[in-house]
Amino acid sequence: MGDALVAILLGLPMTLLVTAASFAIGLVGGVPLLLGLRSRIRFVRLAVRLVIDLIRGVPPIVWLFLLYFGIAIGSFRFNSLVAAIVGLGVISSAYLAEIYRGGFATLPRGQFEAAQALGLGRATTLGRVLAPQALRTALPSMATFLLSLLKDSSIASTIGVTEMVTAATVFARQNTATAGIVPFFLAAAVYFALSIPVAVFARRLDTRLRKAL
Amino acid sequence: MSLVDYLPQLGRGLLLSLQLTALSVLFGYLIGLVLALGAASSKWWLKWPAIVVVEIGRGIPALVVLYLIYFGLPSVGILFESLVAATIGLTFTAAAYSSEMIRAGLQSVPRGQFEAAAALGLARRSTFLRVVLPQGLRSSIPALMGLAIMSFQATSLAYSISVPELMSQAYQVGNLTFQYLGVYAITGLIYAAIAVPATWLSVWVEHRLARGAA
Numbered sequence: 233m234g235d236a237l238v239a240i241l242l243g244l245p246m247t248l249l250v251t252a253a254s255f256a257i258g259l260v261g262g263v264p265l266l267l268g269l270r271s272r273i274r275f276v277r278l279a280v281r282l283v284i285d286l287i288r289g290v291p292p293i294v295w296l297f298l299l300y301f302g303i304a305i306g307s308f309r310f311n312s313l314v315a316a317i318v319g320l321g322v323i324s325s326a327y328l329a330e331i332y333r334g335g336f337a338t339l340p341r342g343q344f345e346a347a348q349a350l351g352l353g354r355a356t357t358l359g360r361v362l363a364p365q366a367l368r369t370a371l372p373s374m375a376t377f378l379l380s381l382l383k384d385s386s387i388a389s390t391i392g393v394t395e396m397v398t399a400a401t402v403f404a405r406q407n408t409a410t411a412g413i414v415p416f417f418l419a420a421a422v423y424f425a426l427s428i429p430v431a432v433f434a435r436r437l438d439t440r441l442r443k444a445l
Numbered sequence: 446m447s448l449v450d451y452l453p454q455l456g457r458g459l460l461l462s463l464q465l466t467a468l469s470v471l472f473g474y475l476i477g478l479v480l481a482l483g484a485a486s487s488k489w490w491l492k493w494p495a496i497v498v499v500e501i502g503r504g505i506p507a508l509v510v511l512y513l514i515y516f517g518l519p520s521v522g523i524l525f526e527s528l529v530a531a532t533i534g535l536t537f538t539a540a541a542y543s544s545e546m547i548r549a550g551l552q553s554v555p556r557g558q559f560e561a562a563a564a565l566g567l568a569r570r571s572t573f574l575r576v577v578l579p580q581g582l583r584s585s586i587p588a589l590m591g592l593a594i595m596s597f598q599a600t601s602l603a604y605s606i607s608v609p610e611l612m613s614q615a616y617q618v619g620n621l622t623f624q625y626l627g628v629y630a631i632t633g634l635i636y637a638a639i640a641v642p643a644t645w646l647s648v649w650v651e652h653r654l655a656r657g658a659a
Contacts (some may be wrong), residue, residue, distance in 0.1 A: 285644060289637030291598040293612060294629055301619060302626035383506035390508075390605055397509060404516060412520030416513045424504040431504075 243399030250385040253317045258324020265329035287326035295319040300391040316388035335370030375434035451618045458614030466597040473539025480544035502541020510534040515606040531603035550585025590647035
């Protein structure tokens with residue numbers, strides 16, 4: 233059991249890397265999508281809406297296979313790690329754009345009107361008045377999404393990224409006689425342990441924000 | 446052969462994906478209701494086991510749940526066919542997530558409803574079954590619809606334990622034709638063609654229910 237735990241923990245940094253990198257892509261990529269959703273031009277709004285729904289409508293595993301096996305431009309191919317990060321990053325962008333939008337939707341209209349009455353420009357209104365408040369209400373949802381992304385990073389194992397689930401399957405295959413259910417059980421336990429601090433953080437944040445509002 | 450000739454094969458896979466979705470949603474939501482009632486119970490020996498099961502189900506990736514059941518359990522003498530293992534695994538995950546949604550729905554029923562039922566002299570049992578449960582379930586419908594869509598997408602994970610659903614068929618067709626980009630693009634569009642309209646439907650239902658409540 234000790235050996236199995238060591239083998240699985242060796243996969244942990246890769247799990248964290250895939251999760252953190254794709255979340256970072258999503259944090260940035262969600263912003264232009266959000267601006268598209270809030271555009272003054274109806275066509276842009278609808279087009280971005282469709283793109284976001286389409287991205288979210290395709291399961292993560294299909295995204296990863298599409299990027300890893302499907303993309304071959306000349307001699308260029310994604311390696312499995314990059315394919316996983318880009319794929320999960322694209323998905324994160326769509327989900328986070330939607331979460332950002334939800335944050336903005338809860339803002340009272342008066343905030344916008346007050347900013348206008350003060351003669352603030354469109355960009356200043358958005359960046360200095362609306363965005364900070366929207367971000368605050370969006371934070372718990374963002375933490376919840378980070379959790380589900382952590383779990384979805386396990387899908388990177390299907391294209392051969394050597395993260396925790398790959399580590400567990402490899403260990404199980406190398407020790408068929410003795411390993412049994414243990415490596416999978418340990419991998420599950422590590423995911424569970426990782427999810428606790430984020431879940432506690434999200435719950436505490438949620439109650440604090442509820443009080444503040 | 447062009448990719449179009451393989452569409453029937455993908456179609457067969459889709460059919461199995463949909464069956465898997467239907468089974469895991471049906472059983473998952475029923476178990477989810479039981480878990481929600483357990484978690485809301487005042488008896489600790491009902492409450493804590495339910496909460497533990499729910500948190501485990503939500504804390505572990507669905508893929509790991511499938512591996513645990515399909516690759517792990519045989520070593521302790523429990524052997525399932527891949528389709529059965531996938532159904533059990535996805536049901537477990539759906540149950541854990543749905544129980545939280547149902548619990549939130551039940552909690553959203555205003556206190557006045559309890560008081561009104563008590564004032565009318567309704568027994569605890571009928572208060573719950575006739576007053577609280579219908580209203581609570583009603584407000585959790587949009588979330589449960591969203592979860593059903595997630596469950597449909599999660600069936601693609603069953604590929605990894607070789608259930609011949611849509612993703613497995615796509616993988617096979619890809620290996621036969623070498624047209625990976627085309628195959629996975631078509632497969633993605635098939636998933637989206639079901640998930641996207643379903644999402645719009647759930648948004649529409651949410652708006653309708655919100656209008657009814659106001």
